[in-house]
Amino acid sequence: MKPIKLVENVYWVGAVDWSVRKFHGHTYTTARGTTYNAYLIVDDKVTLVDTVYGPFGNELVERISEIVSPEKIDYVIANHMETDHSGALPQIMKLCPKAKIYCTQKCKEGLYKNYYGNWDFQVVKTGDKLKLGKKTLTFIESPMLHWPDSMFSYLIEDALVLPNDAFGQHYASDKRFNDEVDVSEVMQEAVKYYANILWPFSSLVVKKIEEIQKLNIPIKIIAPSHGIIWRKDPTKIVNAYLSWAKNETKPKVVVVYETMWKSTEKMARKIVEGIVDSGVEVKLYDVNESDKTEVIGEMLDSKGYVIGSSTHDNSMLNNIAGFLEFFKGLKPKNRIGCVFGSCGWAGGAVREIEEIFKTAGIELVQTGLSVKYVPDENEIKKCYDFGKDFAEKVK
């Protein structure tokens, strides 16, 4: 695959990872694969912006070599230290050992602690400029979007934003730009990316976007480090980020449960019927059969969460527990919830999940619904009403 031109003398030289299905260990499922986007700017100074995941280093080198010999690289911009963007850095630095690496102080420390390379680091701060010849790069530190070291680079003359992971999506494709693909697919992946990676840092996302909007700089292209490049209407993804970061929701409910002998499942299905009959959008997931990355993605624009679990050893079941542990760390705001479950004797799961909701700041709007063993006709009716009541509060 040849390098792809973004604008005059700026090229995509990254790699497409078609087959990766697990990311960050097992915390993220990449159902549509991903890409590692690196960019080459050819000017008086040859500049590489980010690299790729280590196993794709040869592809990066091949693609750069189609344009210029990698020995000619003068500057490497490291917007983010994480290994999916820096893994090929040692390979690149062997080819151009005198190149200067421009990055934040935290990135310098992190890159050293990852690779222990004796490289020429140049620490940059927000507003610093780097003249490349005809083109000029400037930098905007963006701590915790999504690591302490993160920064955005901006190529002034081309109004091109290189924000690394922000605005990215795990989406493998033979195409590079949003005007060439089914953008609804890409948006699904952008939602999942925000929900699973950036949601906890929403207050910082709002501040950073407002800070950039105040600079009043033109933005023609946003080229993230994963997935598709936003060339057509790039402000759309920025506005979507603002909405997600402000925790704006719609009347929609996500129901997630774990069940032992299908009683909690019976309850879940009836609760969902109550919600549906109230005219509120709803998604139902058995935590053990579902893609958790997708479930979290569906939770991003939902006002209401309903969680259910059977009781085992006085506690909730362990896979819903793991799911809630992850969910709680996302720090959702302005949401309401309720809890249900079946148990044999003393129960425990409902109480426990309610405690997690309280810690996570989810407002409990109705008393938890507990059923002994298998729900009878009357209890099934209660489940239906439980769903209906909750749906009314979500509207």
Add this chain to the structure above:
Amino acid sequence: MEKWKCTICGYIYDPAVGDTEHGINPGTKFENLPDDWVCPECGAPKDQFDRVGQPVG
């Protein structure tokens, strides 16, 4: 003196210890930190901190 916690990463600012690496002497109250002081762990600004012991918004 009250400790303050970074809501982004969990770092705790202890006025008794200060943040000497960034020029903040021990004994400096959180309220007296410069406006451009940021969390030494994650870089979050001052307004992302909550007083320890207070309910987290």
